[in-house]
Amino acid sequence: MLSKVKKLLYATLLLVLIACSKQETATRTPNPPSVSVTTAQSISMEVREESIGSLEGIMDPTIAAEVAGRVLKVLIRQGQHVKKGQEIALLDPVNHQLQRREALSEVARLEALLENQRRLVERNTRLVERNFISQIVLDDVKTQEIALRRQLEGARSRLATIEHNQSKTRIFSPVEGKVESQIVVEGDYVKVGDPLLQIISNQFLRAHLPFPESTAAYIKPGLEVRLSTPTSDAVIISRIRELKPAVGTNNRAIEALAYVENQSGWHAGASINGVVVLGIRENVVVVPELSVVLRPAGQVIYAVNETQVEQRVVQTGLNQDGMIEIIEGVQAGERIVLDGAAFLTDGAKITIQNEVLTQANL
Structure with missing residues (x-):
């Protein structure tokens, strides 16, 4: 009776071992990997840097003060768009207005003196013609007239300079752009050359x-x-x-x-x-970057032969916009593995999941 039990246990153990062996055999023979394939193309490729x-x-001028004065008003702010010729800031013009008034008075005084001297020259000219006075007296008054004319010219030039400086108390944008930085605010005193604003x-x-x-x-x-x-x-x-x-x-x-x-x-x-x-460069063979993988033999691609792949060592060239030039190892029109190439070896069996049509836009 005990012998029959032992035989039954041995038979059960044998069946379990056979079942495990079949399961292990099934585990060791997985299905071929699924990959996508594409075709090597021949295109024209730019050689570029x-x-x-x-x-x-x-x-991008930095607007600086051309005359000294206190900032009365800044008419724009940082980030604001300005047009060429737009007024952007105003300096206190009072000093220049007073200087202009003084210069106008000096011009008027010299004009009056010159007019009086001109009449004196005319009168002395008539007296010389009648031999009432000598020519030396006439020459002296003519010289004084010339000197007054030169003084009047200088006074008018000073007036023009003051008026020009007064116009610089109104500051205009030399270009169209945006205010990059505002350096001054109302109340600041600026000297000649001090920066006010920068426009880009x-x-x-x-x-x-x-x-x-x-x-x-x-x-x-x-x-x-x-x-x-x-x-x-x-x-x-x-x-x-x-x-x-x-x-x-x-x-x-x-x-x-x-x-x-x-x-x-x-x-x-x-x-x-x-x-x-x-x-x-014309007739350049290119493949997608994903198709080229690194192996001990160098850079390789896997050419598709029905349900099996062949490892090809390739020589690459230009790499542009996701495509790699193949100098040697692949011909245009050959089918190659795209997705999944990194997991393959030479002669591996594959299952083609889909075929991808790549567009080289070079």
């Missing part, structure tokens, strides 16, 4: 674009450059106007300058992206 630089305002105009901007010094032989004035900035959706076409003569001591870069005019949404101080096209 890209740079991230900054925008500088060409017209975004109508004329200069783009500073640094390029590696190794490109100095290719980046030349006159080359077309595509410019874009984060503050605007517009992409504009400009040209490199000039290159700075010295290589930057901090970054070892050459700096190209391009100009932007009358672009809405472009701001001085903003960053800018510049793309210079150096040439066009």
